[in-house]
Amino acid sequence: MDPRRKRKLRLFVALTAAILLSGALIYTSFSASTQAKEPSDLIAGAEPGRSYELTGKVVQDSVDKSGDRLTFRIRDRDGRESLPVTYSGVVPDPFREGREVIVSGELKRGTFVAEHDSLITKCPSKFTKDEQST
Amino acid sequence: MEYIVAVIILLALVAVVVLRPLVLGVGEDDRESVSREELEAAKEAKYREIRDAQLDFEMGKLSREDHRAVDRELRAEAIEILKQLDAADGQASGA
Amino acid sequence: MAGLGSACLLVGLLTALYAAGASLYGARSGSRAAVVSGRRAIYSMAGLMVTATIVLQSAFLRSDFSFKLVAEGSSTDTPTFYKFTAMWATQDGSLLLWALLMSLFSSAVLFATRRSLRDIAPYATAVLAGIAAFFLLLMVAWENPFTTLAVAPVEGAGLNPLLRHPAMMIHPPMLYTGYVGFAIPFAFAIGALIVRQTGADWIRATRRFALIAWTFLGAGIMLGALWSYAELGWGGYWAWDPVENASLMPWLIGTAFIHSIMVQEKRGMLKIWNVSLIVTTFVLALLGTFLVRSGILDSIHAFGASTIGAQFLTFIAIVILGSTALIVSRLDDLRSEAKLDSLMSREAFFLVNNLVLVGLCVVIFWGTFFPLISEAFTGDEASVGPPWFNRVTTPLALVLVALAAIGPMVPWRRASRSGLVRSFRLPLAVMAVTLVALLAFTNSANSPLALIMFCFVSLVLTVVSQELWRGTRARRTITGDPWPRALGQLVARNRRRYGGYLVHAGIAILFLGVAASSAFQDQQDKRLSPGESFSAGGYDITYVRPTAEVGRDTAGTGAPITFGAVLRARRGDEVTMLHPSRNFYPSQNLEAGPIGRFFEGEATSEVDVRWGLRRDLWTAVRPDIAELEPAIREANAKFSSSGNDVQAIVIAAIVEKYRNDAPPANFRAIDSPLVSWIWIGGAIMILGAMIAIWPSPEARMRRVTSIYAARLGKELSQA
Numbered sequence: 041m042d043p044r045r046k047r048k049l050r051l052f053v054a055l056t057a058a059i060l061l062s063g064a065l066i067y068t069s070f071s072a073s074t075q076a077k078e079p080s081d082l083i084a085g086a087e088p089g090r091s092y093e094l095t096g097k098v099v100q101d102s103v104d105k106s107g108d109r110l111t112f113r114i115r116d117r118d119g120r121e122s123l124p125v126t127y128s129g130v131v132p133d134p135f136r137e138g139r140e141v142i143v144s145g146e147l148k149r150g151t152f153v154a155e156h157d158s159l160i161t162k163c164p165s166k167f168t169k170d171e172q173s174t
Numbered sequence: 175m176e177y178i179v180a181v182i183i184l185l186a187l188v189a190v191v192v193l194r195p196l197v198l199g200v201g202e203d204d205r206e207s208v209s210r211e212e213l214e215a216a217k218e219a220k221y222r223e224i225r226d227a228q229l230d231f232e233m234g235k236l237s238r239e240d241h242r243a244v245d246r247e248l249r250a251e252a253i254e255i256l257k258q259l260d261a262a263d264g265q266a267s268g269a
Numbered sequence: 270m271a272g273l274g275s276a277c278l279l280v281g282l283l284t285a286l287y288a289a290g291a292s293l294y295g296a297r298s299g300s301r302a303a304v305v306s307g308r309r310a311i312y313s314m315a316g317l318m319v320t321a322t323i324v325l326q327s328a329f330l331r332s333d334f335s336f337k338l339v340a341e342g343s344s345t346d347t348p349t350f351y352k353f354t355a356m357w358a359t360q361d362g363s364l365l366l367w368a369l370l371m372s373l374f375s376s377a378v379l380f381a382t383r384r385s386l387r388d389i390a391p392y393a394t395a396v397l398a399g400i401a402a403f404f405l406l407l408m409v410a411w412e413n414p415f416t417t418l419a420v421a422p423v424e425g426a427g428l429n430p431l432l433r434h435p436a437m438m439i440h441p442p443m444l445y446t447g448y449v450g451f452a453i454p455f456a457f458a459i460g461a462l463i464v465r466q467t468g469a470d471w472i473r474a475t476r477r478f479a480l481i482a483w484t485f486l487g488a489g490i491m492l493g494a495l496w497s498y499a500e501l502g503w504g505g506y507w508a509w510d511p512v513e514n515a516s517l518m519p520w521l522i523g524t525a526f527i528h529s530i531m532v533q534e535k536r537g538m539l540k541i542w543n544v545s546l547i548v549t550t551f552v553l554a555l556l557g558t559f560l561v562r563s564g565i566l567d568s569i570h571a572f573g574a575s576t577i578g579a580q581f582l583t584f585i586a587i588v589i590l591g592s593t594a595l596i597v598s599r600l601d602d603l604r605s606e607a608k609l610d611s612l613m614s615r616e617a618f619f620l621v622n623n624l625v626l627v628g629l630c631v632v633i634f635w636g637t638f639f640p641l642i643s644e645a646f647t648g649d650e651a652s653v654g655p656p657w658f659n660r661v662t663t664p665l666a667l668v669l670v671a672l673a674a675i676g677p678m679v680p681w682r683r684a685s686r687s688g689l690v691r692s693f694r695l696p697l698a699v700m701a702v703t704l705v706a707l708l709a710f711t712n713s714a715n716s717p718l719a720l721i722m723f724c725f726v727s728l729v730l731t732v733v734s735q736e737l738w739r740g741t742r743a744r745r746t747i748t749g750d751p752w753p754r755a756l757g758q759l760v761a762r763n764r765r766r767y768g769g770y771l772v773h774a775g776i777a778i779l780f781l782g783v784a785a786s787s788a789f790q791d792q793q794d795k796r797l798s799p800g801e802s803f804s805a806g807g808y809d810i811t812y813v814r815p816t817a818e819v820g821r822d823t824a825g826t827g828a829p830i831t832f833g834a835v836l837r838a839r840r841g842d843e844v845t846m847l848h849p850s851r852n853f854y855p856s857q858n859l860e861a862g863p864i865g866r867f868f869e870g871e872a873t874s875e876v877d878v879r880w881g882l883r884r885d886l887w888t889a890v891r892p893d894i895a896e897l898e899p900a901i902r903e904a905n906a907k908f909s910s911s912g913n914d915v916q917a918i919v920i921a922a923i924v925e926k927y928r929n930d931a932p933p934a935n936f937r938a939i940d941s942p943l944v945s946w947i948w949i950g951g952a953i954m955i956l957g958a959m960i961a962i963w964p965s966p967e968a969r970m971r972r973v974t975s976i977y978a979a980r981l982g983k984e985l986s987q988a
Contacts, residue, residue, distance in 0.1 A: 043608075061628070065631075065632060065635060065661065068657065068660070069635060069636065069639055069653050069657060070643070070651075072653055072657040072660075073643060073651035073652060073653045073657075074652060074653075074654070075650065075651040075652075076640065076650045076651065093651075093652060105895060107796060107933070129794070130794075130891075131891070132502070132503075133501070133502055133872060133874060134871070144654075157503075175272075176272030176273065177272035177273075177275055177276055179272075180272055180273045180275075184280040185280055185283070187313075188280060188284050188310070188313045188317070191309050191310075192287065192291075192306050192310045192313060194306075194309070195301075195302045195305040195306050195309065196302045200301045200302050200305050211384050211385035212385050212386065212470055215470070215474070216469075216470075216473075219469070219534060222765075223535060225762075225763075226763070226766065227681075229740060229743065229763065230680050232740075233736070233739040233743050234691050234739065235678070235680045235684075235688050235692060236680050236685070236688060237687065237688060240680075240682075240683065240685060240688075244681075
């Protein structure tokens, strides 16, 4: 095979491999992803049995810790609607009422049942213009 | 107020440092050693390649014929660089 | 003093703009004086940045709360060590750190190249000045670290307790040194493209900077992982968090770059690839800096909606568009000088290595930005988590480790069959023996992927050892030196090669730790009362008794209250005592009451780890202080107007209550095999990199003599 054809063949093989791998990447990421929703989204319509990532602010005075289990309410970042959440697992150090959290799980009969250890809390904002009192 | 005074003083300091070459001119030493530095660097790199190939051969990664071919090529390239270095030196001393 | 700091910034910005202008004018008109003036402007800018940094740091050390930054990030009871690092915990302060490092590195490279690269250096100066100007503009116009408060508060807010860890002192400066370091080869690449001098000169001049940047960035990433493991309460070292990924991506492309520049130096190939790689590395470095400062991706590091996000994106867009246009317009000058002779050559393997590294970066980029991608295409913001990342990166990591073994064995241009057989015989044999031994004596078969990784690691280590041995033997046949001296001389005279091999060994060991600790760890979460036990891995762990201290923070972070536990862990004959605890920091929020605010503030987990070469036992505790609340409320009511010392006694009494009658606490224990080897591997990588960076004595001597020869030539010509 002359060099030019050899190089064209290599290029073809490489491109095909790249396309196949990209396809695999796209497919696995969309099928393995969880959607981030706010409480109002889930209240409006959540598919039963489907895992979601619920994000929002912890409602003041809603946190209750009894033994292993943590319950609290999450509300929309800029809204009124809220959902109760039950969670067990590691509670991150910055977790606090009024802070933004992300938790994965399913909506079961009006309560968001969270996956073990899936609670993430955002660090208190240091880089915004509005000040926070801790 | 402190701010404005500081700005003025700092600007003046920077201006002194920065305008010196424009006012006093630049030394001529650079002209020759200029391309010389780059050639020196290229020479070093070529020497390293020759030594690397030698080491590869001693360690058995390159066969004798392969090493001979590569060594010949590299030494020819090194001689080219040395010739250019001589030319640069010649310009310096001959001028 | 704040006025001086702000003045430094404004004058610095003007100086940077002048530097760019003077350098460009000097380049176009041929005026040497203008070029030298531009270079001196960069030196001046460095001086200004140093001054500004000193002003800010002294404000922190003096606890001068008229500085807004000091009031927000420090306090009189913050330990001095952490007062010093608070500067880069804030957005404004870290911009100043970037500008400082940028100006220092630029000065260093321009000083080193002041006599060479005459055509390229002015344009490189202009690029470096432009980048510095951007960061200075951000500070002058939007985020000034020297902003003052009209009324200085009496006490500052204090440094976020999570950041009070020694690794936090050096993690950001290391990362920034990495990011800034990569700007140097980038600037010289742009300069080389502009003047169409696309040979290896710009690479040779900036290679050390690229290596230094790579080392610091890698060290910074490792420190972040170590901090996560030793300080946070979850027990892991890598979460595929967007900010973690943001620092890893430029490092991966940087790794590809330092390999492929060798191909350009040796064979004049891959020129387009190299300039594209360094542009990508720099863009990713900017992106990494930007990601930490915008709330654009949900992450535990997210610092909320940023005020400078748009500016960053604009700058990044300019860099990408400008560089691409420049590369495309110079395609003719970037043609390869040679062709790929054979697929069994080091050039080919470096290309494969590059593809794998770029592939890893693409995958990580995809996953990190997936929320934005999915929102663009489906309207729903979705995200992928660690399981997906692990699944797609593991095969690529396996290939990478295998390449690290094969690459050193393959010579340049073409490998001969007999040479390959001689090189691979022993490593493959050792790998086969390792495989059999692992299957026979361990339970590695439970995780096929880990098993494959172990085999490849053994391949790398054998290859590196073989290289050292064969090289030393070859030296001995020539010089007759004894073994130790021959080995030392071998490494000293071929620092780049053997430093690089040591880095390969380091990364293999690192992956050994990663594979073993991910595949074979045992994590247990349990709720225990004092006296109860549980088991994790091979350990039997007993909750001996609770602990409660006031003012005795063993971690040195200045926490007034610490609740914890004493654990006894037994494994066979070995008994270890562990003391995990939780530090409670007072809150500024007075609503909680004068006593209550000490229990309502931030709390951090102080983990206790039994470090070991074969395994780590990691423990953390989450004490339950809910039962203390009645006592706290009572104290709030009774002692709200008492003096500080009375309140202190009351707090001590409440704390004592926990010690005497503690409710059950939540424990997490993790038995991780071989996890310490991750840190050891990282340290080996850094050592190898330092060996590769260190200039060899011969070259130094030759350089000195050539300078003398030049002087002699000049003086002779003047006579």
